[in-house]
Amino acid sequence: MAVQPVVEGAPERRRWLSILAKAQPGEVLAAWEGIAARPEYRALRSPEIGMVLVRGRMGGTGDAFNLGEMTVTRAAVRLESGETGIGYVAGRDRKHAEIAAAVDAMMQSADLRPTVEGAVIAKLARAQDERRYTAARKAAATKVDFFTMVRTRSPG
């Protein structure tokens, strides 16, 4: 991993931004619309569709090489109370990126955070954990259970 500058609050913000990005667009929209008191915000950057060049590592752990691109949508918003939020999400769903940015901004406000922490972030994280857990259980069911055939010799 590249050396990264230490940014205040980075680990926490990284956690929720990752959850928002890895959620399915439909889940994000449903969670967002489930919030009664959604704050007003304005776009600092209207949702924009672009690409990120995905890199792999030679041999799995070596130096980087360019594998291919992925579509990504990004957005930035500012709440009326002043907090700014950003969204970077895989795919081309503009609403997903915009809501991610709005939730990111709300998570940075002590007043608004309780509104979205449980209803959006925790809810999306749970859905992701469940999906991963189900896949891990399916994978485990396909594990090969080797047994050794005992060779018997007829006496004599």
Added chain:
Amino acid sequence: MAYVAVKGGERAITNAHRWLAEDRRGDVAIPEIETDQIREQLSLSVDRVMSEGSCYDRDLAALAVKQAGGDLPEAIFLMRAYRTTLPRFGASLPVETGQMAVRRRISAAFKDIPGGQLLGPTFDYTHRLLDFTLAANGETPVEGALEAEEAQAYPMATIASVFAHEDLLEPDVRTEDAPAPFDLTREPMAFPAGRDQRLQALARGDEGFLLSLAYSSQRGWGSTHPLCAEIRLGEVAVEFIPDELGFAIEIGDLTLTECQMISTYGGGIDTAPQFARGYGLTFGHCERKAMSMAIVDRALRDAAAGEASAPCQDEEFVLYHSDNVEASGFVQHLKLPHYVDFQADLQLIRRQRRDYAERAAAMKEAAE
């Protein structure tokens, strides 16, 4: 002169494309296929289009498959064309496949690989008999996958990490302050190619071409005698550092297939005998492609060591011909009007025939 402006085909072209659209739709009495059906039910076609189209987006790939009427190289071309219309926000941190949430992970070389052999969703061991119940319009209920009581634990050890302490497998090189890897989408092909350039080209390369090259290598044309040390399929998070933040965030999960091929290397004056490695990595579930890529990568590394003798070890041959968008374009351009070339060829062949006839007549006269 190869090209001249020719007018007059416009109406014919428009009508041909209308007919193509009608053909693509097929019998209108049959419901039209939706792109989300393609995404969900022809997911391996989608994976190939993303992989060789070099753009990860399941919905776009499904659309490309539909628009191309199921012609995958055509769909790959559509993906490549689309990606040129988008801005690039930057490059990700390298994905860490060791952290993969593995759905399938097998080692054909090492039976007791830690974590075990997970077959995952695979065609392996199926009998390849047509299943006519699938033709019964979905009336057969699908038995869901079985879920074990205990979930598979992640991350799973990689084959490289298992043997690292004995130095049996060639280690990966990690350079301090390595320059940005070669990018084929911004720089022209250059030789001799670095491994970063080769792997990018192979990752975008045509599955059929790489499969045949890998096969040729196994059959003795530049034999590498590979063993499949590990194949893994699953989801990996992609990390990206947005300028606004200055620290990395995950921007999504990608499904990737990775393959590690190993083959024995007898060592040299100052290198101990070891297993040398070939590497394959693809978007989506493209196992045949990842295996072929790993074998070809291994063969090309022989070439870098000056042992080239077979087509699969010739990097110019491999890298200049592996891209199916370029290959298809050059082969298929022969369908476009070459009227002037043909006129020139006609003039040439007529003159040569005249000369030949004159020579023949002179010979005959001399003989008499």
